[in-house]
Amino acid sequence: MTQYLLAVYGVADQPNYTSPEDQEKAFAAVGVFNTQLQDSGSFVFGGGLMPADIATVVRPDGDGFVVTDGPFSEAKEHIGGFWVIEANDLDAALAWAKQGSAACGQPVEVLPFQSNE
Amino acid sequence: MRATRRSSSLSKQRVTADTLSHSAPETIADVFRSESGDVIATLVRRFGDVDIAEVAVQEAFLAATERWPTDGVPPNPGGWIMTTARRKAIDRIRRESIRLPRSVAAMALGAHDDEVINDTGVIHDDRLRLVFTCCHPSLAPAAQVALTLRLLGGLQVDEIARAYFVPESTMAQRLVRAKRKIRDANIPYLIPEADDLPERVAAVLTVLYLIFNEGHTTTNGAAIARDDLTEEAIRLCRAVRELLPHQLEIVGLLALMLLIHARRAAREDIHGGLVRLGDQDRTKWNQQLIAEGHALVRECLQRNQPGPYQIQAAITAVHADARTIHDTDWAQIVKLYDQLLVFQPSPVVQLNRAIAVAELDGPEVALSLIKGLPLKTYHLYHPTRGEFLARLGQSEAAIRAFEEAISHTANRAEIDFLHTRISASTSLPK
Secondary structure (H helix, E strand, O other): OEEEEEEEEEEOOOOOOOOHHHHHHHHHHHHHHHHHHHHHOOEEEEEEOOOHHHOEEEEEEOOEEEEEEOOOOOOOEEEEEEEEEEEOOHHHHHHHHHHHHHHHOOOEEEEEOOOOO | OOOOOOOOOOOOOOOOHHHOOOOHHHHHHHHHHHHHHHHHHHHHHHHOOHHHHHHHHHHHHHHHHHHHHHHOOOOOHHHHHHHHHHHHHHHHHHHOOOOOHHHHHHHHHOHHHHHHOOOHHHHHHHHHHHHHHHOOOOOOHHHHHHHHHHHOOOOOHHHHHHHOOOOHHHHHHHHHHHHHHHHHOOOOOOOOOOOOHHHHHHHHHHHHHHHHHHHHOOOOOOOOOOHHHHHHHHHHHHHHHHHOOOOHHHHHHHHHHHHHHOOHHHOEOOOOOEOOHHHOOHHHOOHHHHHHHHHHHHHHHHHOOOOHHHHHHHHHHHHHHOOOHHHOOHHHHHHHHHHHHHHOOOHHHHHHHHHHHHHHHOHHHHHHHHOOOOOOOOOOHHHHHHHHHHHOOOHHHHHHHHHHHHOOOOOHHHHHHHHHHHHHHHOOOO
16 A cells, blocks of 8 residues: 555646636545545545645744745746545555646646655 | 467577677677567566666676686576576675665565576566556656567667657656656556456557567668567567457557568568569568468458558558559558547558559648648658659659758668668769
């Protein structure tokens, strides 16, 4: 078993959905997907995140810290939510990612966790 | 899932003690080419790790270079390598058991299956699984081909690097990265589930065709062809067809490869020189392969869901039908290329279509068709242009095109052939 991060990506300053109806539909689909994932026993943790401009960055600075207004990455694409799942192999993880991506209508990045075996 | 055993007509020539000379280095290189794919595929299944399998096989061959020159070549060199590599792998897993927990588990699970390790049916399935792993969509296409050639084709890293015009260090890095991803992302070593198969097969077909082409005309090296690669591609294509018997593009690719491979004996003269399609002694074409290829093309035509491989197979079948180059139904070939362009509007297809047009409407028309195609680095562009120019009597321009062609290939036989074309053009009346 490997744990995978399924990260949902969105573009900053760009609404993810073209209409409120679209958004509602996507939220409902994600709800169904979450239930399926949990019922399968593959779900570890997950949730949606606030827009990236809400983020705050903390970094070590000598003995103290510097705290700045985020986000950290200057890229336009930001993580909008994620699932952590447990799967047999990459194919199983990709199958969940496809379903998740279809539900939320956004690209999903699949990244394995380092194993602590 | 079990795939068929090798068909007798195309079975890979297994290296046995009888076929080996006593000069060890060449022998070991031959055994490596023909056996390393089987051994790696088997060890990957057994130990669940590509790197362990590959290193173990390398160590086994290293042991062979030390032992065989003094002890003599064992009666079954492939079996010796398999046994030695398996031992090396087990030693390493025991030594590094902390670092390799997954392989320790795989080793424990597989303890009972040592006895089937030399069963060719099992090995065959192992190879097919490994192809799907190497062609996994999460690996970059360039890495898919390189990995398949390395693990299943037994090519050395420098050979693959030359074939793809990248420095050896770049290719080595690409392979390391791909193998690391297989391990770290836990890419399975399995034939995909039925739902995923159609989507996964497309990448496999692309890679198999590239391997076939590399075998058909080696990008470098002294030999025109590497029959072990062409036959491996055909064998794997047969196995993939068993998985998806109704997917016609697989049938098309298999037919295409069989019909091209049927010309093998006629493509090479007694000095190892390249013989063009038009100059080939067609009585040397393998009629058994042609018959099988034709039957497959007919099957595709009846089902009438054309695709690029099927159309290319049909084009090759038209060539196979002609007793001489002059009997070729060029109009039919041009029509098929028009169909192919709908699926693949690529300059390479346009170049190939122009070759048929040259036979139908003359070299001048053909030359105008290829003018400006973005193919300056494609190794077949310049010789094709050279032929058109030579036929138009423009010998100086033809010679320049042939010279340009030489700078774009490292295949010895192709280079020799181009030199003969230059000499022939030099003696043309100006």
